[in-house]
Amino acid sequence: MTTPEDRTYDVVISGASVAGCTAAVLLARRGVRVALLERRSDPAAYKVLCTHYLQPCAYPVLDELGVIPALERAGAIRNEARWYTRWGWIEPKPAPGKGELPYAYNVRRSTLDPLLRDHAARTPGVDLLLGHTVTGLVRRGGRVAGVRVKTLEGEREMSARLVVGADGRDSAVGKHAELPTRTFENGRFSYFAHFRGLELRDGITHSWFLEPDMAYAMPNDDGVTIVAVIPDKKRLPAFREDLEGAFMQFVRDLPEAPGIDAAERITKITGTVNYPLHSRKPIGQGVALVGDAAVTGDPLWGVGCGWALESAQWLTEAVAPAVLGRTDPDQALAAYEKRHRRKLGGHQHLAADYAKSRPFNPFERLMFSAAARDDAMARHMHMFASRLIGPMRFLNPVALAKASAVNLRHRESPERIPVNTR
Template structure:
């Protein structure tokens, strides 16, 4: 059991990384009475993550609400993230039931808008000290546990002692490396490139995703009339793709079903991406240490869940450790509770994502659910809840949903095929 000491610490919590997860955690902890040092290796307060889906899934809407960011996001032009998904059986188009509540949503918003906004809110929160240009270079260790960090700062090396160190510093977390917490890696058989376009019309004005088995693509409208367009082909196509990146990217998009008209839109960024993006999972805690966001779990970018999980994990951590971080409880027990919740909520999603990242076509159960969702409004809404990470794999594949999907597909197969007009009794 950790002793609730009240002296000898510079802060209650030190967070490494003032991006989305770190800034959210700093705000939520400080509001619960925790003294927080929020360290960011970059000196520019407007810095932001470049490679991102720029989409916050609906599971994180309550966190955005608690942070008080929703009015500011809507004022900044963030777009509610409705979407439709192409499959070989047609489009899955979730819509609210007639007379029912609207579908859950969050927002598509560029990280160049989102990151400075939430970092600024963190800096303005009483109890948070935002320390720019501070890069963690070591950990303070006492009695076999972490008790702070050593950081390179604009004014030299500095030690900052705290009861808890939080790694919010991405998939290649320096804190994890220094704490000796390895990551389990899952190979991703797809590579990805994206670009930003202005004035790119999309069907219905909403996000589009294409499941091309095994290739993928998506187009998400964002703030300021900018659409993020990404392609995620199988790595078998990489050598040919690299020979002419721009030509390959544009040809890939033009060949999509109901392809967005990129030739009439303005591309405002370079085509950027990565040829190797494995999925990472690491234990979310160690003695005196916790990990949130990509530092704990890095998903497959094709699902667009990273921002939502960053916000949720920050919230779960704040709820679990706030009292203990101020010396009013057992910190080890609080970390166990956080780790348990993190695993329970995300491990099933990550297991399915890692399996699909192998670049395989849909398996039989996926074929059942996706084909039925393209034919049935209720199952399309059920798919929306899963894609928004509001329900987990067990609820998504519950016996009632599977039975309904089976019934929908049986009815579909029993329908007589429509005869072409020239073969109908009145056709000429």
């Protein structure tokens, strides 16, 4: 009888969450033999600290995976949103006569992770191996050629033409491969909790940009709304003294705050006081990183799941022929790195700067204020916030000129104040 230990794999993936499962499915469909390793033994395990937000940029990947019908059956919510600013609400709407704006889904990881893991396990060519923890890398001739793993049965080695780290922001694969890493401090902390019966206007996501504090409330599957607060670290002492009291009061004080006291909190308040941003080199010789292992974004922006899906797709498209012996593996990995850097580098640069917990800079003030005052600028903001366009297009000269014109018109047309004739 042949066991997984006896099989030869083209790719070994460490981590069976969003990025790892996506890469496994897409690679296997191209004829690649994949070992998908997960350190946890429970197939229903899921990530707890997450925004539970799939950016619209990830919709094409979800479509390629074929999981959109299953997500909608599971109750995933299409993620329309409005954003509060000091100039008012930014409320993106479709252009007249046009179809709906791009969307993806709000869905809890307790729903998403088991769904993707099951999808991967049922894909021919994927061996899902639970309870397998990567403890080191195997090198031959200066290249990574496999992994050392610990299981309940003991330790062993697994060989592969490519090792993929899909093992999160503290990536063991990235550390064992000694891939260069840049770390950016985060001047904010975050706490969140799940509620039932929390009503939101139009039933859509609300985000509050309070400069520098931040908060959001997101409707999710099964009638659950996730409320998160992301304050400046100057507020941390109050939260440490009375977490529940500080959390609830922060939400009550939000402009047009949701009725949190009338809702039922169904989870404890969970969070982290230190969440730095990481940018790792996403490739080495015989190794590649996807998802948070390569780029750990600021949770404020809710990009983690979307970038996990996208980076897994980019890696697959670049390396599948190489791991099947048809093209040069180093060139394939270099192509993935180039695409990864081009797609995400600018976004991460801006996020790392805003993570300093500062107010908006002049460009941000210009664009956010215009988006609160003009429908076309709100749609432009939606495309950037959805990571469907990059910073260069978001802040291109034409967009800046349009934003300036919107704000100039606003200053020239103040609200008329009734004249007191008495």
